[in-house]
Amino acid sequence: MIHTLPTRISGVEILRSQATGTSSKEASAWFSAISQQFGGPRRERVVCTRAGQLTAPSYYRLGGTDRTLRCLSGEMVVVVIDTRHDSPTFAQWHSFLLSSDNARGLWIPAGVAVGWQTVSPRAQLAFSQRLCQGRSQQGWLRWDDPQLAIGWPSIPQDLLEQPATALDLEEIANPDLPCLAQVRRTKVPQAKCSVWYPAAAIRRTLHRQEKTRTQIQFAKVQVDASRTPLQLPNELSNAPGVVGARQPGAAAGITSRATSAMEPTTAKDVILVIGSSGQLGHDLCRYLRQLGTVVGACRDPEKHGLLPVPTFVDISRPASIRTAIRKVRPKLIVNATGLTNVDRAEKDPRIAQLVNAAAPAIMAEEAREVGAGMIHFCTDMVFDGSGERPWNERDRPNPxxxxxxxxxxxxxxxxxxxxxxxxxxxGWLYSTHGENYVKSIVDLCTYRSSITLASDHFGSPTSTDWLARTLTELLSSGTNDLVGWLAQFGGLYHLSNLGFASRVEVGDQIIATCKQLTLPVVLQKFHSAKQAELPTPTPCPLNCRLDSSAIAVKFGMTLPRWQAELNLQIAKLLDSSILPAQSVA
Ligand SMILES: NC(=O)c1ccc[n+]([C@@H]2O[C@H](COP(=O)([O-])OP(=O)(O)OC[C@H]3O[C@@H](n4cnc5c(N)ncnc54)[C@H](OP(=O)(O)O)[C@@H]3O)[C@@H](O)[C@H]2O)c1
Incomplete structure (x- = not known):
């Protein structure tokens, strides 16, 4: 049985089903479930892609076929764009992370364009579309339409399937406009590339077709300043219809999107994020790109999931840390690693010591060696959990x-x-990826009818998306000299989302949000118990409240309440969105 969830693009739905094992078994189970639920006959295929490859968005005209897709292995960012002029979400796009882990698919109705880019080293996509009679009604949308400014994860290393007939959204939405792509193909046969024409060729054709609408057609090719490496020929600049360079989003009636937060800026400082496969590390890699060139480092590149490919590091081995840092020679080392499994750390204190204590010390030594600054994350668990007052930076740790x-x-x-x-x-970090208590509860509440949580264990749920974004905003005032900024403004600060809750209260909030977002929830209420009554082998502090007022006052920050941030992140989790600049709006 496949459950469906609405998304922000009208008619596009997330399909949720159980993963069924190997990718070939999963593909056939998925295809037969789709046929049963949505009807056939269907054309089915499995497409294999490599990291960075981008399949340009295609769409079926209204009355055409619906499509479904699902990632069988690896990870990919799928972008859907609404090209239906009469739709309430016309000209909006949204991106979804599909992976073998989240086992989610997408339902794409006719009129909605879909394209995808692979972010893992390899990925397999199961693709199914209803067969329809007659001529193919398929069309193509330019992947780099400047008005849409789609935030692809990276500049494509390999562009698959963008034919010469790909159009801007404006051209798709206004069928009366002359068809630019046909002009490209038929009138300028000497052009080798489907996108650009030599200025001389345009000039010649312009001359021949002086009195036709072709002038405007060519003007459209040329006025896109963001793409043209060519000078406008004089006669073209003066041609009727040419109004100068068109900036992204300038066309009337098209909702332009904010430039993606994932675009790198021009600053060239290298930022090394160690632990890029973890939940916080992953988000740090996405946000810190705004400040410089981010290099991820982890021990399992498959888990890194973002481009470019990360540097290898095993932080339980000092030599490995030193080699990674000396190779990258960063200006900033961000340590997002940790042996965060409390029970594992208790059972294996030697590894805990190497990863949590020795590794940061070595990173600091190496930072001094290469002249870098350091960002590090500590935990509320350094306190003994006594009392009910939130802990501040001056309180004495007693783990x-x-x-x-x-x-x-x-x-x-x-x-x-x-x-x-x-x-x-x-403390109490969670994210829309990786393993954490919020994701576990969201999953469990759809099929478990009883779960017990502690009512005397208090803290502040804090999203890694917010934490990474906030850190990036803080550092952005020091991009000219990150090390100098750290020397002047650095130190130890408490930082979490605002407000406190017990584990049960967090659980109740998660259920309420899931219900609001129409997730089929089986669990109605959590059972509560004292922490001491729960089967947790490792002693943990009960009072994990952190007082973040010092950093908020110093940098004039407004901290979001934990409930608001949690709602936002659950909505993203159920949408599988990965683009914060889009989703936060
Ligand atoms: N989670 C929380 O509630 C919480 C609360 C307060 C503070 N913090 C701190 O915040 C930071 C990030 O936490 P998180 O929740 O994002 O943790 P996480 O998801 O568990 O990620 C930990 C990262 O450390 C890496 N790592 C562990 N051992 C390694 C080794 N031997 N070699 C290379 N990499 C290794 C992991 O790599 P693999 O993916 O390969 O395992 C992973 O990338 C940590 O310093 C943590 O102590 C976390």
Whole structure:
């Protein structure tokens, strides 16, 4: 059975089903479920792609066929664009992360264009479309239509399937406009490239067709300043219909999108994010691109999931850390690693010591060596959880478990190293990717009727998306000299979303949000118990409240309430969106 969830693009739905094992088994199970639910006969195929490859958006004209897609292996960003002029979401686009892990598919009605780019080293996509009679009604939309400014994960290394007939959205929406692509093909046969024509060829054709609408057609080719490497020929500049360079979003009636937060800026400082496969590391890689060139580092590139391919590092081996840092020679080292599984840290204190305590110390040594600054993340678990008052930066740590103890050692080593640093002490992190309690509860509440959570364990749920974005905003005032900025404004700060809740209250909020977003929820209410009654082997502090007022006052920040941020992130999780600049609006 496939469950459907609405998305922000009218008529496009997320399809949720259970993963069924290997990709070939999964493909046939998926295809037969689609046929049963949505009817046939259908054309089915499995498409294989590599990292960076981009399949340009295509659409079926109204009355044409619907399509479904689902990622069988790897990870890809799928972008849907509404080309239906009469739709309430016309000219809007939205992106979804489809992966073998989230086992989600998409239902794309006729009139909605869909394209995709692979972000994992390899990916397989199961594609199914209803067969329809008569001529193909398929059309193509330019992947780089400047008015749409689609935030693809990266500039495509390999562009698949963008034919010469690809049109701007404006041309699709206004069928009376002359068909630019046909002009390109038939009137300028000597042009080798489907996008650009030599200025001389345009001039010659213009001369021949002086009195026709072709002038305007060619003007349309040329006025897109964001793409033209050519000078406008004089006669073209003066031709009727040419009004100068057209900036993205200038055309009337088209809703232009904000430039993606994933675009790199011109600053060239190299930022090394160690632990880029973790939930916080992943978001840091996405946001910090605004400040410089981000290089991810992790031990399993398959889990990194973003371009470019990360550097290898095993932080339990000092030599590996040193090699990675000396190879990249960053201006900023961001340590998002940690042995975060508290029970594992308790069982294996040697690894906890290496990862949480020794590794940050080595990173700080290397940072000094290459002249870099450091960002590090510490935990609320360095406190013993007594009382009910939120902990501030001046409170004395007194960890109860190995995780807290080793994280404290790592933090102290960085502070003692003299390297310019910013240490953010946070807690109860969750994200729309990776493993965390919010994602587990969202999944569990759709099929479990009873779950018990602690009612005396308090903290502030904090989204990694917000944390990474906030850190990027903080650092953005120091992009001219990140190290200098850290030396002047750095230090240790508490930083989490605003307000506190018990684990049960967080669970109740998650259920309420899921219901609001029409997720079929089976669980009605959580059972509550004292933390001591739950089967958790490792002692954990009960009071994990953090007081973030010092950083908020110092940098004039307004912290979002944890409930608002949680609602936003769950909406994103159910949409599978990965583009924060879009979704936050
Ligand atoms: N999660 C929380 O609630 C929380 C609360 C407060 C503070 N923090 C701190 O915030 C930071 C990020 O947390 P998170 O929730 O994003 O953690 P996470 O999702 O568990 O990610 C941890 C990262 O550390 C990497 N790592 C662990 N051992 C490694 C090794 N030997 N070699 C290379 N990489 C290794 C992991 O790599 P693999 O993917 O290969 O395992 C992963 O990339 C950590 O410093 C954590 O202590 C977390």
């Amino acid at each position: 109860l478990n190995q995780y807290g103890r080793t994280k404290l050692l790592g933090t102290e080593a960085i502070r003692a190293s003299g390297v310019p640093h910013l240490i953010l002490r946070t």
